[in-house]
Amino acid sequence: MPTSARPLAAAVARERIRALTNHPAARALLLAAAPERVLLVGGAPRDAALGRPVGDLDAVVARDGEQIADRLAAALGGRAIRLAPGRFAALRVAAPELEIDLWDLEGGDLADDLARRDLTVNALALDLASGRILDPHGGLADLAARRLRAVRLSTFAADPLRVLRLARLAVSLGGFEIQAATARAARAAAPGLGHVAGERIRDELVQLAGAAGPAEEQRALTQVGAFPGLWDDFTAGPPAANRSAAELFVRYEAARGALGGPHALAGELAARHALRLRAARSELPPRARLERLARRAIVTRAEGRRVAALLELEVAAPPRGEQRLLELARHGGQWQTALAVAAAAAPAGTRRAWRRYLVESRAAVAARGPALLAPRPLVDGAEVRRLLGLAEGPAVGAALSALVEAQLLGRVSDVASARRFLRQWYRPGMHV
Numbered sequence: 001m002p003t004s005a006r007p008l009a010a011a012v013a014r015e016r017i018r019a020l021t022n023h024p025a026a027r028a029l030l031l032a033a034a035p036e037r038v039l040l041v042g043g044a045p046r047d048a049a050l051g052r053p054v055g056d057l058d059a060v061v062a063r064d065g066e067q068i069a070d071r072l073a074a075a076l077g078g079r080a081i082r083l084a085p086g087r088f089a090a091l092r093v094a095a096p097e098l099e100i101d102l103w104d105l106e107g108g109d110l111a112d113d114l115a116r117r118d119l120t121v122n123a124l125a126l127d128l129a130s131g132r133i134l135d136p137h138g139g140l141a142d143l144a145a146r147r148l149r150a151v152r153l154s155t156f157a158a159d160p161l162r163v164l165r166l167a168r169l170a171v172s173l174g175g176f177e178i179q180a181a182t183a184r185a186a187r188a189a190a191p192g193l194g195h196v197a198g199e200r201i202r203d204e205l206v207q208l209a210g211a212a213g214p215a216e217e218q219r220a221l222t223q224v225g226a227f228p229g230l231w232d233d234f235t236a237g238p239p240a241a242n243r244s245a246a247e248l249f250v251r252y253e254a255a256r257g258a259l260g261g262p263h264a265l266a267g268e269l270a271a272r273h274a275l276r277l278r279a280a281r282s283e284l285p286p287r288a289r290l291e292r293l294a295r296r297a298i299v300t301r302a303e304g305r306r307v308a309a310l311l312e313l314e315v316a317a318p319p320r321g322e323q324r325l326l327e328l329a330r331h332g333g334q335w336q337t338a339l340a341v342a343a344a345a346a347p348a349g350t351r352r353a354w355r356r357y358l359v360e361s362r363a364a365v366a367a368r369g370p371a372l373l374a375p376r377p378l379v380d381g382a383e384v385r386r387l388l389g390l391a392e393g394p395a396v397g398a399a400l401s402a403l404v405e406a407q408l409l410g411r412v413s414d415v416a417s418a419r420r421f422l423r424q425w426y427r428p429g430m431h432v
Helices: 010-022 024-033 043-050 065-076 110-115 139-144 161-173 180-195 198-211 214-223 244-259 265-279 286-295 301-311 323-345 348-368 381-388 394-408 415-425
Strands: 038-041 057-061 079-084 089-095 098-104 125-127
Touching: 010 024, 010 043, 010 125, 010 139, 024 038, 024 057, 024 065, 024 098, 038 043, 038 110, 043 057, 043 125, 043 139, 065 079, 065 089, 065 098, 161 180, 161 198, 161 214, 198 214, 198 265, 214 244, 214 265, 244 265, 244 323, 244 348, 265 286, 265 301, 265 323, 286 301, 301 323, 323 348, 323 394, 381 394, 381 415, 394 415
Parallel strands: 057 098
Antiparallel strands: 038 057, 038 125, 079 089, 089 098
8 A cells, every 4th residue: 555654764763662661651560560571562662653642551571460460550540450361461450541451471581472463563562661672573674664564474373363453453554565475374364263253353343443444444354355254254255356345335435425424333334244245245145144243243233233224225226206305214313324335335327316315315414404314293192192082002103103204295394284184194994
């Protein structure tokens, strides 16, 4: 991916990393760890070198991790949480507006710890006491070259979730290229995602969706081999066999832009799943593959319902006449997601009509707002029962639905006209 970013000078990168020794949380960590050696690793040195904001910290200590975590939590007004027992125990200090993850090497070798990391740009370490920077795998050179390279090509086979993390880092850093051998290793390991806990996969997809636009995310998932595999159980052909998926996401992004924002992340996740289920070539229909994603907990129940609704959209042509307003009301708060997915998936011959429909829909929502997207009947159920002499039951709901439709179409505008409409609409004994 080409970039116009200025080259990163090694001296500048090192100066920025050493500046982390002045980070308040890093100073507190150094005091809590004394006299043990403590090093910042992973994302903090990487982001500092790039001049990016540094958020949560990762650190390793030689031993006594639990005691250090307890002292650090007390100093920062937080609490210490044990994430994983045993050798190389993982602990988390959750403090106000900051988390510090701490690995206790229990006497293990730091070089071995860095060698176990996925990418060279994540295998940097800063000794907080001395300010020394450890870069045994050439991470600084890769940062300067804006290149993502695996520490070991076997890293993805050892933990296939790293395939998705590679995609996330590629889009979140911006302008970084994945080294060819690293991309090949990721693609070879991608089928292993079929055996990774669905909850872990979902967490990565949520972070990925928050880090990139839909078309950029799709390119990254295809490059690392996660698409189409995750959405067809790795039974379809190689990613290059489905170029239409990239075009589908470009159209979706354009439609989403035409509709304006903001777009809720929950709706975005559903849209991206629905589009990938449409695009992935498989003998199984999209709904069956969605059920498989749900069984694995890659999608939650709520997400699954949203995806199912998007898969059922009629995309042959945009609705016409009065149906336009009724469709917007039916989609409610998810109107942007639904229309963008439908427009993206529409046949080529209808795309100009869809573009017009998107513009008209945006104008209609701007003009009518909640009255269109969340209409409320001008009379309530009790009034309907009194007015029409009905008992509680489906007839009341049908009457209210008919009333709301009449309101949307401008045939009813106040309580008096609502009552007239209901009297004219209802006939005793009618089946509803």
